Amino acid sequence: MGRIIAVANQKGGVGKTATAVNLAAALAAAGQRVLLVDCDPQGNATTALDPGRANQEKYSNTYNLLEQDNGVPERLWSPDPPHLFLVPSTPHLSGAEVELVNTPAREHRLRRVLRAAVDRFDFIFLDCPPSLGLLTVNALVAAHSVLVPLQCEYYALEGLAGLLRTVAMVREGFNGDLELEGIVLTMFDSEATLSRQVAEEARGHFGAQVFQSVIPRDPRVAESPGFGKPALWYDALSPGAWGYMGVAGEILGARRRA
Amino acid sequence: MGRIIAVANQKGGVGKTATAVNLAAALAAAGQRVLLVDCDPQGNATTALDPGRANQEKYSNTYNLLEQDNGVPERLWSPDPPHLFLVPSTPHLSGAEVELVNTPAREHRLRRVLRAAVDRFDFIFLDCPPSLGLLTVNALVAAHSVLVPLQCEYYALEGLAGLLRTVAMVREGFNGDLELEGIVLTMFDSEATLSRQVAEEARGHFGAQVFQSVIPRDPRVAESPGFGKPALWYDALSPGAWGYMGVAGEILGARRRA
Numbered sequence: 001m002g003r004i005i006a007v008a009n010q011k012g013g014v015g016k017t018a019t020a021v022n023l024a025a026a027l028a029a030a031g032q033r034v035l036l037v038d039c040d041p042q043g044n045a046t047t048a049l050d051p052g053r054a055n056q057e058k059y060s061n062t063y064n065l066l067e068q069d070n071g072v073p074e075r076l077w078s079p080d081p082p083h084l085f086l087v088p089s090t091p092h093l094s095g096a097e098v099e100l101v102n103t104p105a106r107e108h109r110l111r112r113v114l115r116a117a118v119d120r121f122d123f124i125f126l127d128c129p130p131s132l133g134l135l136t137v138n139a140l141v142a143a144h145s146v147l148v149p150l151q152c153e154y155y156a157l158e159g160l161a162g163l164l165r166t167v168a169m170v171r172e173g174f175n176g177d178l179e180l181e182g183i184v185l186t187m188f189d190s191e192a193t194l195s196r197q198v199a200e201e202a203r204g205h206f207g208a209q210v211f212q213s214v215i216p217r218d219p220r221v222a223e224s225p226g227f228g229k230p231a232l233w234y235d236a237l238s239p240g241a242w243g244y245m246g247v248a249g250e251i252l253g254a255r256r257r258a
Numbered sequence: 259m260g261r262i263i264a265v266a267n268q269k270g271g272v273g274k275t276a277t278a279v280n281l282a283a284a285l286a287a288a289g290q291r292v293l294l295v296d297c298d299p300q301g302n303a304t305t306a307l308d309p310g311r312a313n314q315e316k317y318s319n320t321y322n323l324l325e326q327d328n329g330v331p332e333r334l335w336s337p338d339p340p341h342l343f344l345v346p347s348t349p350h351l352s353g354a355e356v357e358l359v360n361t362p363a364r365e366h367r368l369r370r371v372l373r374a375a376v377d378r379f380d381f382i383f384l385d386c387p388p389s390l391g392l393l394t395v396n397a398l399v400a401a402h403s404v405l406v407p408l409q410c411e412y413y414a415l416e417g418l419a420g421l422l423r424t425v426a427m428v429r430e431g432f433n434g435d436l437e438l439e440g441i442v443l444t445m446f447d448s449e450a451t452l453s454r455q456v457a458e459e460a461r462g463h464f465g466a467q468v469f470q471s472v473i474p475r476d477p478r479v480a481e482s483p484g485f486g487k488p489a490l491w492y493d494a495l496s497p498g499a500w501g502y503m504g505v506a507g508e509i510l511g512a513r514r515r516a
């Protein structure tokens with residue numbers, strides 16, 4: 001049975017999309033069947049794999065999943081890496097936040113659709129927007145676990161307590177088995193004192209919940225979305241891509257032990 | 259009469275808070291009376307100036323301004339730099355997004371309060387969250403102009419069209435004289451091809467609307483919030499702080515010509 005992992009952090013620009021895209025690609029490279037659902041109206045995960053957004057109209061998108069309840073379609077778009085499938089986002093999705101407010105069981109809509117499709121994939125990743133609104137809550141209610149990218153900078157640690165409170169609230173109210181998949185340190189710069197301090201503090205607080213593999217700051221990770229490819233396919237020598245291969249290995253290892 | 263400037267961009271982590279805090283501090287250093295209103299429930303501008311959040315309970319906060327309509331109080335907290343005043347944010351503010359949905363003239367609440375206080379300040383800066391929800395719309399309706407930090411990376415340029423559409427919508431529906439104060443290039447790395455490409459493209463599209471002064475990527479800007487000070491007060495030799503002094507000069511110059 002596939003595992004649904006929400007990639008979330010309400011702090012902006014910490015590497016949620018970079019993590020969702022590159023981790024999904026690393027697991028696909030390892031032969032896993034992976035679905036990536038873009039739950040952010042900005043649609044950065046969509047443009048990272050489909051820069052011209054040529055496919056967003058031909059296939060059903062995240063807004064369709066939430067509004068129409070008709071399940072993950074059989075025909076899905078697959079970008080370059082084999083075994084990787086994408087449900088794209090459209091700007092229309094920002095309307096869902098308001099439209100869902102008065103809908104019954106509004107927090108469960110994504111869960112109903114994705115839990116019905118779990119057996120078709122090994123992993124389903126949900127890229128969340130930088131907020132704790134209805135789209136992120138839908139993703140947390142649908143997920144088996146939440147993966148938290150933590151940028152190695154001052155504000156990032158600040159916001160973590162708020163995020164973990166929201167995760168606990170969702171676990172109590174809507175999704176009793178929601179686990180923490182782990183915390184991934186992103187944009188780590190080994191020469192910067194601040195990076196080392198934040199990494200030390202995170203490992204001090206969260207211990208083994210922080211992945212061993214660290215994602216270094218790597219220009220190739222920032223450049224690759226412009227070419228519509230995950231970093232691994234853009235430049236196989238990318239240290240950032242190797243960091244994500246490491247995290248993929250740790251996730252697979254943890255599942256083997258489970 | 260004071261000028262109200264919203265610092266907005268729905269893309270996360272592009273330097274909105276760094277820009278609001280350091281630009282407000284640069285103008286205060288130039289002798290201007292400046293109010294900074296933290297409109298983001300994350301409260302990063304608040305912790306950047308008051309790391310222990312010691313003052314957030316003693317003074318009225320942004321949630322009070324929105325919910326109780328009783329104006330900008332006489333007694334305001336002032337952090338280290340003289341002439342700089344802060345209306346702090348609290349996590350409570352995230353509730354305002356939902357609470358305001360069914361309130362009459364919900365988009366105008368901040369405008370009513372701030373327009374009544376304009377004569378007490380030369381500038382009022384509004385730090386916005388990474389979304390286009392009610393808090394950001396309230397800030398855009400209250401403002402005379404919007405200042406857009408643009409990180410010199412791929413996704414940042416992508417999101418700009420969406421933001422400018424929202425600004426146009428606010429101008430048509432709620433705030434006819436909303437101008438674009440300008441676009442500030444942030445975290446510019448002169449050695450990175452991507453940085454140079456994004457900067458060239460931004461200047462190509464937006465011409466003189468892009469400030470001449472560019473904010474370089476500078477570790478001191480990222481470290482200074484941990485010490486509760488703007489970069490200029492943390493390290494007077496900070497290139498990032500000088501970049502913000504440059505932007506402050508350009509804003510003052512434009513007002514003299516106006």
Ligand SMILES: Nc1ncnc2c1ncn2[C@@H]1O[C@H](COP(=O)(O)OP(=O)(O)OP(=O)(O)O)[C@@H](O)[C@H]1O
Pocket residue numbers: 011012013014015016017018019040044128129130186187188215216217218219221222223225240268269270271388411412413414
């Ligand atoms: N390891 C890395 N090295 C260098 N740049 C990176 C790295 N990871 C992400 N980036 C870049 O940093 C910026 C922020 O990353 P990203 O957009 O993935 O964050 P996010 O949390 O998804 O942002 P948002 O809050 O807007 O959804 C992007 O320009 C991205 O390309």
Ligand SMILES: Nc1ncnc2c1ncn2[C@@H]1O[C@H](COP(=O)(O)OP(=O)(O)OP(=O)(O)O)[C@@H](O)[C@H]1O
Pocket residue numbers: 010011012013130153154155156269270271272273274275276277298302386387388444445446473474475476477479480481483498
């Ligand atoms: N010029 C700079 N040089 C180096 N680091 C910077 C610079 N400007 C901002 N930063 C750092 O980059 C990160 C993102 O900046 P900041 O938090 O100001 O962005 P934001 O747009 O306000 O984010 P959010 O979308 O979460 O509100 C922070 O850790 C900040 O300290």
Ligand SMILES: [Mg+2]
Pocket residue numbers: 016017018040044128129
């Ligand atoms: Mg993202």
Ligand SMILES: [Mg+2]
Pocket residue numbers: 274275276298302386387
């Ligand atoms: Mg901010």
